[in-house]
Amino acid sequence: MDIGGPGLRVARAALFAVVCVLASLAMHLLAGGSPVHLPLIGAATVSTGCVAFALARRRLSGAALLGFCFLFQYGMHHLFALGAVTPPADHHTGGAAATLGMAVAHGVVAVLSAAWLSRGESALAELLHLLVARLLVLLRPRVPAVGPVVFRRAAEAVPDGRFLTSVLRRRGPPVQPAR
Numbered sequence: 001m002d003i004g005g006p007g008l009r010v011a012r013a014a015l016f017a018v019v020c021v022l023a024s025l026a027m028h029l030l031a032g033g034s035p036v037h038l039p040l041i042g043a044a045t046v047s048t049g050c051v052a053f054a055l056a057r058r059r060l061s062g063a064a065l066l067g068f069c070f071l072f073q074y075g076m077h078h079l080f081a082l083g084a085v086t087p088p089a090d091h092h093t094g095g096a097a098a099t100l101g102m103a104v105a106h107g108v109v110a111v112l113s114a115a116w117l118s119r120g121e122s123a124l125a126e127l128l129h130l131l132v133a134r135l136l137v138l139l140r141p142r143v144p145a146v147g148p149v150v151f152r153r154a155a156e157a158v159p160d161g162r163f164l165t166s167v168l169r170r171r172g173p174p175v176q177p178a179r
Contacts, residue, residue: 009056017049020113024076027105033080040083044076065117069110077106 021044025036055068 009053013049013053013056016052016113016117017045020052020072020109021045021048021076023112024073024106024109025080027109028077028080028102031101031105032099033102036080037083040079044079048072048076060117062114062118066110066114069113069117070107073106073110073113077102 021041024044025041029035051068051072060068
């Protein structure tokens with residue numbers, strides 16, 4: 001089974017984009033960010049899905065995945081901050097309250113996303129291979145047995161008290177004299 005086929009890549013990229021953007025949004029809100037307009041969440045999901053689809057064509061190193069995930073989290077933070085539904089009480093900071101908690105929140109999501117991409121792809125491939133192998137076993141045509149299968153035990157040898165059952169005898173002098 002080709003885990004890198006376009007159909008499966010679209011499904012994987014879409015699932016990754018939805019989960020990644022929702023996790024990023026949740027952590028953004030938990031870290032003190034303002035609520036975000038729905039079209040911006042959709043734009044973040046579509047852009048993440050498109051890049052995930054493009055990057056899923058070949059296997060990337062862990063460092064490259066982590067770099068891409070940090071880059072996207074940085075972009076999502078700024079996108080969420082620009083399109084935030086800011087209540088009037090928050091205007092006194094000018095929207096520039098980038099705290100350590102916000103950086104940690106997006107950093108955690110970036111690390112988790114990179115870990116999912118690096119290990120989750122292998123796990124998905126292995127799971128699909130096992131599923132296909134199991135389905136092939138189940139779909140294999142069964143050949144009925146000709147008759148009842150009877151397993152018989154081999155007759156056990158009864159020891160007769162002799163230790164040597166065969167002896168090789170060679171009488172005569174050696175072929176070459178010893179020196």
